[in-house]
Amino acid sequence: MTMQKKRECLPVGNMAEYMEIDLKRNELKVEGNSCVTLAQTYGTPLFVISENMIRHNYREFYNAFRSRYPKEVVVCVGMKANYGLAVRRIIAQEGGGGDAFGEGELYVALLAGSDPNKIVLNGPNKPNEVLKAAVQSGVHINVDNPDELERLNQIAANLSKVANISLRIRLPLDALKGKMFADPRYPTGVDIAKWETEFKFGMEPASLFKALEQALRMKNVRLNGIMYHGGIPRRAEYYEEETQVFMDYVGQLKKEFNWEPETINLGGGFVQQRYGCQESPPSIDAYAETLTSTIKTKCKEYSLPIPNLFLEPGRWCWENAIIYLVRVGEIKEDSTLAHKKWVYVDGNTNHLTTSGGDPYMNYRHTMLANKPTAPLQEVADICGQLCNAQDILAHGREIPKVERGDLIAFLDVGAYCESTARQYNAVPRPASVLVNKNNVDIARERETIQDILSHERCPFWLM
Amino acid sequence: MTMQKKRECLPVGNMAEYMEIDLKRNELKVEGNSCVTLAQTYGTPLFVISENMIRHNYREFYNAFRSRYPKEVVVCVGMKANYGLAVRRIIAQEGGGGDAFGEGELYVALLAGSDPNKIVLNGPNKPNEVLKAAVQSGVHINVDNPDELERLNQIAANLSKVANISLRIRLPLDALKGKMFADPRYPTGVDIAKWETEFKFGMEPASLFKALEQALRMKNVRLNGIMYHGGIPRRAEYYEEETQVFMDYVGQLKKEFNWEPETINLGGGFVQQRYGCQESPPSIDAYAETLTSTIKTKCKEYSLPIPNLFLEPGRWCWENAIIYLVRVGEIKEDSTLAHKKWVYVDGNTNHLTTSGGDPYMNYRHTMLANKPTAPLQEVADICGQLCNAQDILAHGREIPKVERGDLIAFLDVGAYCESTARQYNAVPRPASVLVNKNNVDIARERETIQDILSHERCPFWLM
Numbered sequence: 001m002t003m004q005k006k007r008e009c010l011p012v013g014n015m016a017e018y019m020e021i022d023l024k025r026n027e028l029k030v031e032g033n034s035c036v037t038l039a040q041t042y043g044t045p046l047f048v049i050s051e052n053m054i055r056h057n058y059r060e061f062y063n064a065f066r067s068r069y070p071k072e073v074v075v076c077v078g079m080k081a082n083y084g085l086a087v088r089r090i091i092a093q094e095g096g097g098g099d100a101f102g103e104g105e106l107y108v109a110l111l112a113g114s115d116p117n118k119i120v121l122n123g124p125n126k127p128n129e130v131l132k133a134a135v136q137s138g139v140h141i142n143v144d145n146p147d148e149l150e151r152l153n154q155i156a157a158n159l160s161k162v163a164n165i166s167l168r169i170r171l172p173l174d175a176l177k178g179k180m181f182a183d184p185r186y187p188t189g190v191d192i193a194k195w196e197t198e199f200k201f202g203m204e205p206a207s208l209f210k211a212l213e214q215a216l217r218m219k220n221v222r223l224n225g226i227m228y229h230g231g232i233p234r235r236a237e238y239y240e241e242e243t244q245v246f247m248d249y250v251g252q253l254k255k256e257f258n259w260e261p262e263t264i265n266l267g268g269g270f271v272q273q274r275y276g277c278q279e280s281p282p283s284i285d286a287y288a289e290t291l292t293s294t295i296k297t298k299c300k301e302y303s304l305p306i307p308n309l310f311l312e313p314g315r316w317c318w319e320n321a322i323i324y325l326v327r328v329g330e331i332k333e334d335s336t337l338a339h340k341k342w343v344y345v346d347g348n349t350n351h352l353t354t355s356g357g358d359p360y361m362n363y364r365h366t367m368l369a370n371k372p373t374a375p376l377q378e379v380a381d382i383c384g385q386l387c388n389a390q391d392i393l394a395h396g397r398e399i400p401k402v403e404r405g406d407l408i409a410f411l412d413v414g415a416y417c418e419s420t421a422r423q424y425n426a427v428p429r430p431a432s433v434l435v436n437k438n439n440v441d442i443a444r445e446r447e448t449i450q451d452i453l454s455h456e457r458c459p460f461w462l463m
Numbered sequence: 464m465t466m467q468k469k470r471e472c473l474p475v476g477n478m479a480e481y482m483e484i485d486l487k488r489n490e491l492k493v494e495g496n497s498c499v500t501l502a503q504t505y506g507t508p509l510f511v512i513s514e515n516m517i518r519h520n521y522r523e524f525y526n527a528f529r530s531r532y533p534k535e536v537v538v539c540v541g542m543k544a545n546y547g548l549a550v551r552r553i554i555a556q557e558g559g560g561g562d563a564f565g566e567g568e569l570y571v572a573l574l575a576g577s578d579p580n581k582i583v584l585n586g587p588n589k590p591n592e593v594l595k596a597a598v599q600s601g602v603h604i605n606v607d608n609p610d611e612l613e614r615l616n617q618i619a620a621n622l623s624k625v626a627n628i629s630l631r632i633r634l635p636l637d638a639l640k641g642k643m644f645a646d647p648r649y650p651t652g653v654d655i656a657k658w659e660t661e662f663k664f665g666m667e668p669a670s671l672f673k674a675l676e677q678a679l680r681m682k683n684v685r686l687n688g689i690m691y692h693g694g695i696p697r698r699a700e701y702y703e704e705e706t707q708v709f710m711d712y713v714g715q716l717k718k719e720f721n722w723e724p725e726t727i728n729l730g731g732g733f734v735q736q737r738y739g740c741q742e743s744p745p746s747i748d749a750y751a752e753t754l755t756s757t758i759k760t761k762c763k764e765y766s767l768p769i770p771n772l773f774l775e776p777g778r779w780c781w782e783n784a785i786i787y788l789v790r791v792g793e794i795k796e797d798s799t800l801a802h803k804k805w806v807y808v809d810g811n812t813n814h815l816t817t818s819g820g821d822p823y824m825n826y827r828h829t830m831l832a833n834k835p836t837a838p839l840q841e842v843a844d845i846c847g848q849l850c851n852a853q854d855i856l857a858h859g860r861e862i863p864k865v866e867r868g869d870l871i872a873f874l875d876v877g878a879y880c881e882s883t884a885r886q887y888n889a890v891p892r893p894a895s896v897l898v899n900k901n902n903v904d905i906a907r908e909r910e911t912i913q914d915i916l917s918h919e920r921c922p923f924w925l926m
Contacts, residue, residue, distance in 0.1 A: 104889025
């Protein structure tokens with residue numbers, strides 16, 4: 001049976017063994033579920049989430065660090081990249097936690113069942129009520145500035161609790177001065193060191209040193225650790241350098257205050273090997289090897305006990321675990337003026353933005369879900385229905401010959417697409433279905449026009 | 464009383480006579496309503512909509528064309544820039560219509576009470592059910608391609624109705640070859656002529672000529688006119704040239720088919736004189752003078768009767784009619800590393816995107832709503848609470864000295880901000896209040912975390 005299945009199905013794309021082409025039916029399948037059937041049953045546009053791809057990603061990430069590290073590794077999977085209740089539940093079952101920004105994400109992380117000890121609350125401007133919620137629920141708080149530290153101590157005192165905290169540092173990265181980073185989401189001409197320095201999050205060392213001194217004297221906070229998010233340097237492949245600089249500050253804190261962190265948190269910014277637009281980023285094993293060995297070496301140098309390690313990957317767990325299914329409608333060809341072809345689909349860039357928000361910069365692989373083996377024969381812009389010239393899901397893409405009713409799958413849309421989807425042009429947001437080899441169910445219900453209008457009110461004097 | 468009021472209040476910003484500084488209380492007021500009181504009553508972040516500014520804008524635009532034009536002028540105010548029910552109701556009361564994309568916008572336009580004869584349905588990929596809705600409600604349909612024309616004729620026949628249509632043209636603009644246009648929302652290095660040619664909307668002339676021939680023979684469509692949206696050339700100030708080219712095609716259609724349009728629709732793309740980022744765009748009178756005289760001249764040249772004129776301004780009516788009120792929370796200063804200051808507010812770039820979506824490119828004037836006369840003393844980044852380094856509402860902005868609890872008003876946020884707002888980081892979207900000199904009421908209710916989670920479902924096998 002297994003052998004026969006292997007002959008009939010080809011694994012494709014970045015979803016590895018969880019996506020395949022059924023050669024007999026010539027259909028794309030996610031964990032054995034036909035995308036043609038899913039589109040018929042649940043409508044389009046549709047997000048299709050592979051449960052086991054998420055589990056696979058989580059385990060790959062966790063094990064890469066766990067296998068190399070003598071102390072606890074806690075993976076706080078970035079809520080911002082996907083805060084869907086069902087996918088968070090999967091992470092909780094795997095033993096993962098969440099990196100929450102604000103009350104909404106904190107609520108979902110807890111609702112999904114993650115251990116509060118594995119949830120961190122981040123953010124540069126936490127209101128008192130959110131700090132209170134975090135203390136009540138016992139999650140870990142990454143303190144962003146000295147004023148927050150004082151408010152938090154007071155709030156915890158009022159609740160007769162002790163808040164579990166880390167201090168977030170903003171690092172001077174002198175070794176990276178002059179190193180540039182090209183990412184369409186960021187302004188050009190700014191070097192990594194300057195970017196990190198002027199970043200809106202965390203405390204510069206002088207401020208952090210003072211805050212640490214204060215925190216150690218406070219009765220209602222328990223200072224667990226130090227947090228640093230290495231997003232840009234990590235993506236730019238300077239993760240060894242930044243980890244060294246970070247650990248040197250940890251060493252300095254030991255010297256000055258004789259304080260040793262129980263945990264360190266190195267944030268996120270890990271690029272997936274499978275991520276479409278980057279040529280050949282490091283493997284997760286390379287990241288893990290460099291980070292863990294740097295920590296171990298530096299701990300030895302500064303006579304520090306190895307701390308527990310918190311990590312906050314965002315994109316990593318999600319990117320390749322979700323596809324976006326859209327149906328072809330109008331097809332337009334112009335052989336006299338522009339000499340080009342447009343294929344219009346019922347999805348749009350409302351659902352395919354990224355954290356940077358520029359749809360021009362996104363590249364995602366496409367497949368024809370209802371005839372995946374069809375040869376590439378044409379070049380077309382795959383366009384959405386929005387009233388914007390920029391609403392193009394794929395520019396000048398080589399595709400098979402398509403006709404009305406065909407299904408196009410956009411791969412690798414798991415990160416940021418659902419969490420940043422908007423209702424521009426009053427277009428309802430899509431449904432999401434969660435699938436595994438034995439089950440299919442809705443994870444997010446499709447919106448209606450009534451949902452979009454649900455908060456609208458016409459004042460009576462206009463009636 | 465009036466004189467006394469004048470002495471005590473200064474008009475400010477782009478909202479002209481509808482926004483003022485109350486010098487006695489040192490508060491910003493919108494149509495006499497204190498922003499401090501509005502923020503206390505309705506919370507922050509908050510959109511404050513000036514009813515009379517919208518009416519003023521609409522009338523200014525309408526009258527500029529109406530006073531120069533011998534036939535009917537229909538202003539179909541772009542739904543995409545703001546599809547709020549209350550603001551659409553105001554437009555309907557003024558006698559304006561809407562430019563709707565898809566079912567959602569069409570529904571709101573009708574619900575708000577606009578005359579169906581003044582509503583146009585646009586879009587490159589209209590599903591049959593949306594065409595059906597448009598025929599049922601009797602709105603005007605801008606047909607985007609020949610296939611749509613055939614579907615529409617069939618749908619109207621099934622309903623025993625006649626659909627009111629225009630054909631949308633994609634123009635060769637040879638006169639603009641080599642003319643570049645710098646707009647951060649569009650790719651650089653593409654000239655206007657090429658851009659217009661490859662645009663995803665409308666039919667190139669050869670295709671349009673064929674479609675027109677077909678339409679004239681169809682029983683269930685009534686061909687009213689021709690539509691052309693002059694967005695990019697118009698913003699780039701080549702609106703005379705594009706109108707000439709457009710009218711030359713209308714003249715050619717008369718020659719070839721002896722057909723004369725009852726209406727022409729010239730779309731939108733009118734830049735507001737008051738719009739922050741553009742130095743000195745044409746006045747609406749300059750636009751109106753050029754467009755109407757070009758139409759009249761060309762009608763004379765081609766012996767055409769003057770057609771009714773449809774226009775689809777988007778940004779125009781809204782931009783300066785809405786402000787965004789946010790409250791200062793954390794303030795962070797770094798005098799040892801970055802040497803800069805960050806002021807954090809409870810709003811964020813989820814609510815301040817534009818159609819292009821790049822928050823870096825937006826400039827909006829700010830004022831301290833609770834002490835608007837305070838002198839500018841500092842430079843700071845005004846930051847939101849999102850987990851993104853790009854979540855900065857104003858970069859390096861000169862501001863007065865602020866403290867926790869102060870209210871910052873972002874002016875000119877009326878276009879695209881509410882319609883593109885998203886829930887990234889699970890942050891609920893703000894409320895909007897509509898004000899005039901005598902009334903205040905909610906136009907959009909504030910969201911809650913429960914709203915954000917309302918469509919989430921956790922499949923049972925994960926429970």
